[in-house]
Amino acid sequence: MLRRRLRQFWDMCWTNGFLLSAVVCLTLLYLVALFAGFVSPYHYDNEDRTRSYHPPTRIHVFDDGRLTRPHVREYELTFDEDYRRVFVPVEGVRHDLRLFVRGDTYSFLGLLEWDLHLFGVGEEGRIYLLGADSRGRDLLSRIAYGAQVSMTIGLVGVAIALLFGLLLGGISGYYGGWIDTVIQRSTEIIMIIPGFFLLLALRAAFPPDWDSIRVYFFIIVILSFIGWASLARVIRGMVLSLREKEFVAAARVLGAPDRFIITRHLIPNTASYFVVYASISIPGYILGESALSLLGLGIQDPHASWGNLLQEAMSITQIQLHPWILLPGFFIFVAVMSFNIVGDALRDLLDPQQEVTTTI
């Protein structure tokens, strides 16, 4: 069953260009998140305050009209006629781009310390492929590290919401009675407050100055706390209708224990819905985290998430002077869109009757 579905999904990828590119994008983003330390030329907190808002450096392959090794120019800070800070490339000073260079140490997959980077320009120069932020930190590196937060928060959050939604929704539908009433009223209380307001109110319940690791887990907990309610209601409905089916009645008459009925009949029959639910609701988690971090209530500097990277872009003058600080938002957009495309395809494949849902 599962293998056939996978096979169908695979076939769909090759006939649908959008789907294929979405799957490729997601794979790349997760690879970047996994190997963030290796892919990025610098550590996320490696700053050079003399190069605040350094523009993206171009990679040159020609020098004096002759083909040479790829290199970047050294930039010098000067002031233009309006006394604005501008960086201009210095003629003649170049830093060769090299692969597998040694640089900042990072922990590789959390297992061992390593200092090898995919590319870099060595000690004497700096490379900013996507520009630098206010403290002269490489935006590309920060985006790569930010992917670790932004790309995982959806997965973990959905997993937790699924667990609780499944458990409580299942219990609610299967046993009925007062348990059902209590659980259903709880979901209604959660769902009666608009998501974003609940998110902020819940965030208010905890100190704003927590360190980023704790905030990370805490945000996941809040988001899945908001997310489980709607899921539990759907699961309850499904279980209610399944409970009346002949094969469940037959199992019960044959003396099967509840545990057996739940694990062998109820869960497999609702499984395809979970897959669709997961891929459709992940964007909501990514956006929720980004929104909190954007407002300064989420992941804190120096740690990076795509949301808090955008914090610098909250002022018009900064965007006008340094438009590249908008780039993290583009990554959020790509991730959300890819999940939406994959979710859509999965829904077509597994559950054609399901209606379209939208997120924040």
Added chain:
Amino acid sequence: MLGFVIRRLLVAALLLLAASFLTFMMIQLAPGDYLAQLRMNPQIGDDVVEQMAERYGLNDPVLVQYGRWLGNLARGDMGFSFVHERPVAGLVWEHLRNTIFLMTMVILVTWLMALPMGIYCAIKQNRLTDRVLSALAFVGLSIPNFFLCLVVMWLAAEIGGIPVGGMTSAHYEYLSWGGKVVDVALHMAIPVLVIATGAMAGLQRVTRGNMLEVLRQQYVTTARARGLPEHRVIYVHALRNAINPLITIFGYQFALLVSGAALVEIIYSWPGMGQLILEAVLTQDLYLVVGVVLGSGLMLILGNLLADILLGVNDPRIKFGERGAS
């Protein structure tokens, strides 16, 4: 019908009370409160802070405080905002009004644009325009509101001439009546555009899907076979049935928009509920947080109720009160 509405509102009121209790507890149990910030202020003596705590009963047990708040609520008093030094009710109402104003415009724009687009795409299924519009809708659905906010803000600043941020200009008070309308309309243009993009995209997709489904039904074929003009088939036979599920979405959309607009309001400093709750949360202004949660919850309930009533008006087969009151 009336009985249904009353019962729905009663249940909703109970749920809102429970939600207010939860919010109250959460904020109270959180470390620190508004007074902690006053204590940090060297210009304010400890005795003044104690006086304040005494006056608002902030030293009492949490449950006692909640009970007192509830008692006041019954008399129409939602408490006092420490930061704004004003009663919460007036504050919430002012911001709620601005948000509802913005939302109404958004919904108007959304439906006026998305419905024709969806119908058009369904009729011209798989033609080039359909493909382009559907792809655009997908992009619109996926682009995060806050990112679009920032990009549009940048574009507007580059082009110039369109005010970004706030609801009125600084010289608003001196404008003539017509000038005031134009001023607010200009300030609204960008937030409405940004919020409507996402909402429009979703609605266009659903309209298209529903329309396609209905157009496949046998009664549509029958209508065509009997020689009805195509516009009658589409706008009278098909559309009325395709629009039914959309009305439910109207209610949901209202709720989603309240949530989705909050962030846009914050970024564009539109004086709505979003700004209010952010401020309240950051300063731990207890009664204000609870007030905003109540206000936004009320909007959600009214949105859903409105959708249910409209559904009944559009489809006489639906009878109220049979399905239970949730």
